[in-house]
Amino acid sequence: MGSRARARRAVAVLGFAGLLCAVLGAVMIVVVPTLIKQQVLKNVRIDPSSLSFNMWKEIPVPFYLSIYFFDIVNPEAILLGEKPQVRERGPYVYREFRHKSNITFNGNDTVSFLEYRSFQFQPDKSHGLESDYIVMPNILVLAAAMMMENKPMSMKLIMTLAFSTLGERAFMNRTISEIMWGYDDPLIHLINKYLPDVFPFKGKFGLFAELNNSNSGLFTVFTGVKDFSRIHLVDKWNGLSKVSFWHSDQCNMINGTSGQMWAPFMTPETSLQFYSPEACRSMNLVYKESGMFEGIPTYRFVAPSTLFANGSVYAPNEGFCPCLESGIQNISTCRFNAPLFLSHPHFYNADPVLAEAVLGLHPNQEEHSLFLDVHPVTGIPMNCSVKLQLSLYIKAIKGIGQTGKIEPVVLPLMWFEESGAMEGEPLQTFYNQLVLMPSVLHYAQYVLLALGCVLLLIPIIYQIRSQEKCYLFWSSSKKGSKHKEAIQAYSESLMTSAPKGTVLQEARL
Template sequence: MGSHSRARRVAAALGFAGLLCAVLGVIMIVMVPSIIKQQVLKNVRIDPSSLSFNMWKEIPVPFYLSVYFFDVVNPKEILQGQKPRVQERGPYVYREFRHKSNITFNDNDTVSFLEYRSFQFQPDKSRGLESDSIVMPNILVLSAAMMMENGPMSLKLIMTLAFSTLGERAFMNRTVSEIMWGYEDPLIHIINKYFPNTFPFKGKFGLFAELNNSDSGLFTVFTGVKNFSRIHLVDKWNGISKVNFWHSDQCNMINGTSGQMWAPFMTPESSLEFYSPEACRSMKLIYKEQGVFEGIPTFRFVAPNTLFANGSIYPPNEGFCPCRESGIQNVSTCRFNAPLFLSHPHFYNADPVLAEAVSGLHPNPEEHSLFLDIHPTNWEDRAGDPATDVVWRERGNGG
């Protein structure tokens, strides 16, 4: 009898323990995700007391900029009216370092900051050296010629004489380092003399000369401390809430974030919107698919076909006009009227006539589309950033 009684007590105890574990399990299933979510929301805010503040201040995840150039194969024949032929060179890879400075918290749940950038060449990741020579259009000459197009005849004669005297040509042969970080050109001094304040630089000219060791403007973004729904969204850039480069309010709007972090807990219904000072406009990427990058689950967001479409193809882009063929955007209005355009590499997603006009272009979505891979819930991000992790895959074509 005693053994049966003990067995019943043991069975009852085990049953109670099992019931207790089941109840605790249900509570854990219900409560733990909510607790984790609350901890994420608490620690991704831009606040000196949050776990992510130092990571936001100086992002520990390495950024790499891969630059490709189109080397012009037949410059003399082009001047005689033949079809341009180009050869893609690169990538020339640079490690990009970023850190925020002049951090000021404001009373309206925002923080203002300057983010400085510097670049360091990575020869082990590159296909070529900075000493490689590239033949490409002479941007200074073409810009000066465009500025003279509607100028008085006297100034046109002065510039023509300057081109001849200085030996300036429509194409130039420069090293990658010179094209990226600048080279001396006496034409700059002539332009600054006769057209003061036309160019933002007084010394060397280079595609990235003004970006290295510089900031991208004063950003003011929401911290998410008082209103989490607006975290990382841009309130103002350089003190303004919209730019004046374009011809419609919609195109001039400053939307989204500064392009590095977004709110956590992304879904396929989410979109990624950010303001790019280099492009002088806001851009929106849309969800495409799930994936995995080095073991990290990701959502891929891609640029829509309409990103650089002209106004006739996509009416909301009419404000970016005057437009040319669809797929290229004229940014001369925010680049000192220099003849500069934005497009995907190799004129991907553009009017086919553009790629067909140049031999050596082979647009395809695998290599030339614009996309961001985002870790959607981010709490176990191996990079250590408890905010939404951005896996940047940048591809730039110079020339």
């Protein structure tokens, strides 16, 4: 009896444990998704108490700026009207450091900040040194010539004379460091003296001179603390809710984020919008495919084919015109009217005539397309590679001798790649708290529910088997009792005297 009692107690305990596990698992299935969502909302908003705040403030991801220059092979032939030939040089790689300052939380659920950037050359990652010489178009001369195209001939002749006096030519041979960070040019001093409002810079001229140790403007973005639906969206840039560089309200709108984080809980229908001060416009990336980065699920977003399409190919881009061939964007209106164009490297995804007009260009998707890999649950980028090309439209200007017989062409100057991937301790922290822990909770709820169901079966099976044993014992006992009663009755009938008149017959074999 003692062993049976102990077995019943053990079965009862297992059944109770199973009930608890099943109830807990069922509750977790209902509660965990909400709990995870609340934790994500809490940790991705711009708030000093959130997990991602320090990541937002001091970006821990090592960013690299890789520059590829187009070295002009035949500058003299170009002046005679021949097709330009270029040779790609680089990359020249710079470590990019970013940090936010002047962080001010406003009363309307927004925060304002300035983000400063600085660059440090990385010779071990580069194919060349900053002291390398390359032949480049003289942007100041050729841009000034283009600006003078519709001016009186007398002004053009004066400019030709000024160029000759200053020793300015259509092409120049300078070091990477000079082209990147600036060089003294007598033309700048002359223009600033007589036309002080033409150029925004007063000292050295360089393609990245204005970017090093500077900020990209005052951003004001929504924190998501009070109104989560607007998290990370730009409210104003430099106090403006829209710019005035372009010819339509749609193109002038400042849409999306500042390009660092996006709203969480993405789907394949989500698009990444962000405002780029360097491009003077908002851009939109679209979903391509899902993938994994260091064990973290990601969505890959890429540029649509219409990003730099002209107005005839994609009507909403009409406001960015006047346009040339499709696939390049005229940014002269936000670059002191210099005939500069933005595109994908090597004119990838552009009208083929652009690449065919310059020898040495080989556009392909693998090397020249851009992408962002974003964790869809949090909206935080894990890995990115943004590639863009800067080109200069040049041609012969009658009256300005320095332009010779140059045939109209969009001549690539350089292309750059900004890349960064989360790594080290920030990656491990992100994985543990925002990927591993939710995954553990997700699977734990189903494990508990399954375990509870299994444990609940034990008392049920035990009860069924116990009832079967009792029935068999009862049936066996009942059958034996009837047999005994029959034997006893037969024995008694034999011992009873026969009635009178009954003839006893002899048994015969």
